[in-house]
Amino acid sequence: MRRIAHPRTLGGALARSWGAAYCWLLAVAVLLPVAVVVAGAFVPAARLGMSLGGTSEGWVGGAESGVSLKWFTYVLDLYGGALAYSVVLAAVAVGAGLALAVPAAYGLVRHPFPGAKVLEELALLPLAVPGIAAAIALIQTYALVRGEWWFVAVGHVLYTVPLLLRTLLHALRGEGFEAERAAATLGAGPWQRFARVTWPRLRRPASLGALIVAAVSWGEFNASFLLATPLHQPFPAALYATYTSNSFAVSSAATTLFLAGIVPLLAVIERLGRRELMAVRQGA
Amino acid sequence: MSHARQAEGGGAGSTREPVRRSARRGRGPREGRPWTGALLCLPLALFLAAAFVAPLTGLLPQSLERTPGMLGLGAPADAVSPGGPTLANYRRAFSSRGDLAAFRNSLVLSAAVAVASIVLCLPPAWLLARQRLPGRSLLRTVLALPLTFSGVIVGFLAILVLGRLGLLPAVLRVLTGEPLLSGSAYTLGGLVAAYVYFEVPRATLTLEAAFQRLDREQQVAAATLGAGPVRRLFRITLPQVWPALLSTLAVTFAASMGSFGVALILAKRLELVPLSIYTEYTGFLDQGYAAALCLLLAGATLAAAAVLRALTRDGDWIYG
Numbered sequence: 001m002r003r004i005a006h007p008r009t010l011g012g013a014l015a016r017s018w019g020a021a022y023c024w025l026l027a028v029a030v031l032l033p034v035a036v037v038v039a040g041a042f043v044p045a046a047r048l049g050m051s052l053g054g055t056s057e058g059w060v061g062g063a064e065s066g067v068s069l070k071w072f073t074y075v076l077d078l079y080g081g082a083l084a085y086s087v088v089l090a091a092v093a094v095g096a097g098l099a100l101a102v103p104a105a106y107g108l109v110r111h112p113f114p115g116a117k118v119l120e121e122l123a124l125l126p127l128a129v130p131g132i133a134a135a136i137a138l139i140q141t142y143a144l145v146r147g148e149w150w151f152v153a154v155g156h157v158l159y160t161v162p163l164l165l166r167t168l169l170h171a172l173r174g175e176g177f178e179a180e181r182a183a184a185t186l187g188a189g190p191w192q193r194f195a196r197v198t199w200p201r202l203r204r205p206a207s208l209g210a211l212i213v214a215a216v217s218w219g220e221f222n223a224s225f226l227l228a229t230p231l232h233q234p235f236p237a238a239l240y241a242t243y244t245s246n247s248f249a250v251s252s253a254a255t256t257l258f259l260a261g262i263v264p265l266l267a268v269i270e271r272l273g274r275r276e277l278m279a280v281r282q283g284a
Numbered sequence: 285m286s287h288a289r290q291a292e293g294g295g296a297g298s299t300r301e302p303v304r305r306s307a308r309r310g311r312g313p314r315e316g317r318p319w320t321g322a323l324l325c326l327p328l329a330l331f332l333a334a335a336f337v338a339p340l341t342g343l344l345p346q347s348l349e350r351t352p353g354m355l356g357l358g359a360p361a362d363a364v365s366p367g368g369p370t371l372a373n374y375r376r377a378f379s380s381r382g383d384l385a386a387f388r389n390s391l392v393l394s395a396a397v398a399v400a401s402i403v404l405c406l407p408p409a410w411l412l413a414r415q416r417l418p419g420r421s422l423l424r425t426v427l428a429l430p431l432t433f434s435g436v437i438v439g440f441l442a443i444l445v446l447g448r449l450g451l452l453p454a455v456l457r458v459l460t461g462e463p464l465l466s467g468s469a470y471t472l473g474g475l476v477a478a479y480v481y482f483e484v485p486r487a488t489l490t491l492e493a494a495f496q497r498l499d500r501e502q503q504v505a506a507a508t509l510g511a512g513p514v515r516r517l518f519r520i521t522l523p524q525v526w527p528a529l530l531s532t533l534a535v536t537f538a539a540s541m542g543s544f545g546v547a548l549i550l551a552k553r554l555e556l557v558p559l560s561i562y563t564e565y566t567g568f569l570d571q572g573y574a575a576a577l578c579l580l581l582a583g584a585t586l587a588a589a590a591v592l593r594a595l596t597r598d599g600d601w602i603y604g
Contacts (some may be wrong), residue, residue: 012303020417023408030484033441034429034449104328109575113319117324126336130542132558133578137339138563140346140575158335161328164503221545226562231393236434236545243440243549255437263433270425 002180039257040252042067071253075242079254082238085149086218086261089234093156093217094210097164100157105168108140108197110177124162131222134158138227147229155223160213167212171205208273215265219258340582343575347373351572373576383577386555389472391584393556394540396476398533401483402491405532409491413498433484435545442469442478442550470552478546483536490535494528527596534592541585557581 076083104123108116126134135155145151179201183193224234233241235258242254348369376382408427411417430438445451446469453466468474498521506516544558551559557577565574 016411016415019407019411019415023411023417023423023427025406026404026484027423029483030429031426033445033451035439036444069383100328100331103324107321111317111319111324113318113321113325116321116325117330122332122337123328128538128586129340129582130538130544130558130578130585131583132542132544132561133343134336134340136561136578138335139345140571141339141342157331161331215432219434219437221436222432224434225545228362236436239434239440240436240545240548243436251440255440258437259433263429266428266431267425270428271419273382279481 034259037252037255040248041071041256042069044249071249072257074250074254075257079235079238079242082233082235083257085232086224086235088149089153089156089224090214090217092150092153093160094213096157097161097213098152098206098210101161101164101168101209102202105165105172106194109169109172110180120165120252123165126158127162131159132226135222135226138223146227147232149232152223153228155227156217156220159220159223160216163212163216164206164209167205167209168202171202174203175272208269209274211265211269215269217261218261218265329602343579346572347576347579349373349572351570355425359391370533373573374580376573377576377580383555383557383560386557387559387580388582389543389554390557390581393472393475393479396535397479397483397540398537400476401480401487401536402529402532404480405484405487405491410495412488413492413495427488428485430482431489433482435482435543436549437545438478438482439549442474442480442546445469446474446477469550470554472554475546475550475554475556478550479540482543482546483539486539487532487536490532491525491528494525494531498524502598530592530596534589538585538589541581541588 079252104119107113108120137150138155138158139146142151179197183197188196219236221236221240224236225240228234228237239251239254239258242251246254307533310380348371350370350591367520378384386505397509405427408423412420412424413530417423443450446453446465446467448467452467453463456462456464469478502520502524503516506520511519542558544562547559548562558581560578561574564577
């Protein structure tokens, strides 16, 4: 199918090269602000040709020049706990998500029951409901446990489990029953079949889904900001704190730390499988 | 390539049915046992019931209550809570002293963002799906970068570029002598730009997937039968990509309606619904009114998705 010569569409080669130029222009537009922030974390803003307000520049000591890592140590001192909290949240989102989604996906596809379709729709619905509504609903219902570290994790799982479920459902539906049926004919019990036939084929989509969950959880803002209390905040909420109360250099260093977490994840996801990325629709 | 379609249309249905029928007849194959399936889904179902269904439905009675809020703290209790469910919160939301403007702004903003991000992302999606570009993988990674940013980061970047002392005004001052666009990050146009930045990955990914599923052979057949490029565009390509365009529209619209982080940083001059909810909830402590606004926002978002879904009559695209 790929080999068939494609008829020339509007414009042909000319359109293609203009198109490529446009795409790279868009990529530069996406990358430029990010690059400025990363640079701003190492170099004083004045050296970047920017003057970001007199007062803050004065008390953070913008006079010195050259590359420095001091803003990173400052951010780590101040928000290191938030950073660790976010790592824990991502790990919990991945672990709890797998524990909930793997059996459910298997049950929905292999052993459909009345109402399975409804449950599937319901499980994907959190992606379509504005995050702030779901977060406020959670706080109102469970006001007593607000402040517990795992309360924020509940919000993260709610927003990431649909992504995992989608990836797994897609993988299971694309395969069919044959291999399992063959294993059953050969006398394999249900556990053996799952462990030896089904799971090996789910491993790739599951690990890809886990990476996506980790990336989404790392950047999730609604639950991180609204469900947490000011005493114990995840990193995205700490980012907001730096934007509202710290200098440009500190904000940039914090943002760079955020990027350092997310860029490798996205690169691996892009390498392993792009299709699964499309399931991501995060409430932010 | 058409995995999803096969699974939705043929695969799942045709394998599922015979299995279930034979199970009922008592032949007892090892697949298709509904009780096992229900049991496996139980943890997820319980989690969703406790963390999603119960809290959201709990908002409804709350939204029908008149809560005192900050302003009523000093007033006698019977003056602010007359008891019994009331639509006062909803009436207030649509009155001029409420959030009518916020709803209008949110709708206009989200619609503009949805259309703009489709227009901007059509070329990269098409080229990534159909052509061999040099550096394709890098281009993809860069365009997917903002996908899992926190909204506040996008707001911060917007201020950096379009703020009062932003990069673009600085460049324009050098070029024209006037700091044009200075502070435009806080206007409707600036908000649209920031939101579009946020939606570039989502729009590109959704459209690219659709373009990959396009049936090339129809193009070839039409070309062989003498259809010109324009005719092929309108008779073949557009009907094929139409559902994808609508679904991208729905996804980006819904994401923008609910986006809170960007608004928290940028919406200083404009009222937006997520921000009104936040202010009412944490600032004025008016939980009843905040609950009503939450339900209205969720309702508007889901309704828009449902309308677009009905237009395409395709079951599985809402979530991108």
